[in-house]
Amino acid sequence: MLSKRVIPCLDVRAGRLTKGIxxxxxxxxxxxxxxxxxxYEQGADEIVFYDITASxxxxxxxxxxxxxxxxxxxxxFCVGGGIGTVEDMRAVLLAGAEKISxxxxxxxxxxxxxxxxxxxxxxxxxxxxxVLAVPAGENVPSGYxxxxxxxxxxxxxDAVAWARRCEELGAGxxxxxxxxxxxxxxxxxLTLTRAIADAVSIPVIASGGAGEPRHMLEAVREGGASAAxxxxxxxxxxxxxxxxxxxxxxxxxxVRLTW
Amino acid sequence: MLAILDYKAGNQxxxxxxxxxLEIPCAITADxxxxxxxxxxxxxxVGAAGQAMRAxxxxxxxxxxxxxxxxxxxxxxxxxxxxILLEHSEENATPCLGVVPGICRRFEDDLRQEDxxxxxxxxxxxxxxxxxxxxxxxxxxxxxxxxxxxxxxYAQPDPAFVIATTRYGREFCSLYGxxxxxxxxxxxxxxxxxxxxxLRNFYDYCLExxxxx
Numbered sequence: 001m002l003s004k005r006v007i008p009c010l011d012v013r014a015g016r017l018t019k020g021i022x023x024x025x026x027x028x029x030x031x032x033x034x035x036x037x038x039x040y041e042q043g044a045d046e047i048v049f050y051d052i053t054a055s056x057x058x059x060x061x062x063x064x065x066x067x068x069x070x071x072x073x074x075x076x077f078c079v080g081g082g083i084g085t086v087e088d089m090r091a092v093l094l095a096g097a098e099k100i101s102x103x104x105x106x107x108x109x110x111x112x113x114x115x116x117x118x119x120x121x122x123x124x125x126x127x128x129x130x131v132l133a134v135p136a137g138e139n140v141p142s143g144y145x146x147x148x149x150x151x152x153x154x155x156x157x158d159a160v161a162w163a164r165r166c167e168e169l170g171a172g173x174x175x176x177x178x179x180x181x182x183x184x185x186x187x188x189x190l191t192l193t194r195a196i197a198d199a200v201s202i203p204v205i206a207s208g209g210a211g212e213p214r215h216m217l218e219a220v221r222e223g224g225a226s227a228a229x230x231x232x233x234x235x236x237x238x239x240x241x242x243x244x245x246x247x248x249x250x251x252x253x254x255v256r257l258t259w
Numbered sequence: 260m261l262a263i264l265d266y267k268a269g270n271q272x273x274x275x276x277x278x279x280x281l282e283i284p285c286a287i288t289a290d291x292x293x294x295x296x297x298x299x300x301x302x303x304x305v306g307a308a309g310q311a312m313r314a315x316x317x318x319x320x321x322x323x324x325x326x327x328x329x330x331x332x333x334x335x336x337x338x339x340x341x342x343i344l345l346e347h348s349e350e351n352a353t354p355c356l357g358v359v360p361g362i363c364r365r366f367e368d369d370l371r372q373e374d375x376x377x378x379x380x381x382x383x384x385x386x387x388x389x390x391x392x393x394x395x396x397x398x399x400x401x402x403x404x405x406x407x408x409x410x411x412x413y414a415q416p417d418p419a420f421v422i423a424t425t426r427y428g429r430e431f432c433s434l435y436g437x438x439x440x441x442x443x444x445x446x447x448x449x450x451x452x453x454x455x456x457x458l459r460n461f462y463d464y465c466l467e468x469x470x471x472x
Contacts, residue, residue: 001372001426002384003405040451045385074277076407076449096276098449121305123383123409172383201379226384254374256385258403259451 003256004220005045005227006244008234010035011052015061019235029235033068040073042241043259051081063095070096078126086115103128104148107155110169117170127166128175131159131192144192151179160199167200177207185211193223205229213247220253262297265289266314270303277448283462291323299465300327304339309351311339321356328358333439333465341442342414350412361416370428378428381411388423388433396441396460404453406445
């Protein structure tokens with residue numbers, strides 16, 4: 001049986017690891033390559049790197065980070081941020097990533113999902129979704145709306161319908177980030193996670209809100225997620241990835257404990 | 260030196276990064292002379308069987324691989340490489356290399372995992388092995404170790420070759436072979452320390468095999 005995955009997410013700005021409450025404020029909290037290696041050694045099942053600079057000249061610095069990571073960690077990793085074309089995807093895959101995450105660019109141009117899946121296989125294409133809870137309405141019957149540009153722009157697009165569309169277009173996985181829960185440390189938005197997980201048959205990664213290992217257990221149990229994305233819970237050393245996984249295993253979840 | 264077979268099929272650079280990290284000398288190559296003189300060959304692969312066999316045949320590498328196996332040169336197939344060492348693949352109904360008896364099948368739809376949850380295809384993520392025969396590739400690796408898989412088809416070799424199986428909706432063969440000719444469905448180059456240990460074990464075998472010649 002597959003293990004539920006624990007995936008630390010590293011936001012990278014100009015070659016440095018950064019973490020504010022995501023989407024606003026930034027604080028340099030270290031070297032991303034060093035952090036990636038530490039999480040690899042602690043038993044991370046995968047790592048996500050997010051380029052939050054996304055300017056042309058910083059792109060080279062970011063790809064250099066990806067290459068250095070690939071030379072030192074031997075688990076799959078995913079790269080997102082600033083990817084809008086098949087050529088952008090190819091550059092990060094050549095630098096050593098296994099997966100690419102597309103977010104705003106996919107909402108604005110859904111064909112990029114199909115083009116990426118055709119070129120590199122569905123297993124390489126993760127669609128990241130930023131989701132805001134709203135009153136249910138005609139365009140957004142689920143009460144969950146897709147937002148882009150770091151949560152600043154509402155798209156009038158229903159998150160559950162968008163998730164199904166991403167699967168049809170060839171996405172291999174969906175990373176579902178709740179704007180409401182993100183940064184709160186009060187737990188994942190489980191109703192949202194469950195609604196998406198029930199709507200598609202591809203793996204769903206829960207994102208936003210992890211503050212303690214119990215939340216990750218909830219994401220895979222109540223939320224039906226295949227993986228839990230985490231950030232500050234491990235960045236500041238409150239918990240190690242092993243702590244999180246041992247908690248989940250003690251509660252009966254299948255996680256990878258030998259590495 | 261280990262030769263990593265280059266037929267433009269995906270993950271050869273991640274294999275090279277893992278070998279570089281282990282300080283195992285290696286080269287990514289499609290050159291028959293370099294392949295023949297290597298202590299062992301790693302045959303990686305990502306993609307579809309039909310396209311991979313076409314690429315191998317177009318470069319004459321199918322013949323090189325068959326000759327290597329016939330000569331007892333150590334060979335390790337990975338993922339798609341593992342599948343197309345068999346005689347036939349259901350993927351694109353492809354006749355394959357046939358250096359090990361068996362076929363490659365697609366995972367059935369509607370499979371369920373042990374806890375009743377769906378087992379969608381592809382099988383992607385970390386899963387464990389159940390050893391069915393002793394194998395030096397697994398020497399020193401804890402039985403509970405997990406490996407990283409990404410695949411929609413699975414190998415079904417002659418049962419005499421099965422070394423380990425894995426459960427995902429059904430039990431399937433995840434490692435097979437016999438001395439010097441091995442194939443792993445999972446990606447050792449992406450499976451953390453246990454995967455690196457397997458690659459190291461393969462290289463150690465290659466050094467000894469050469470020594471014994």
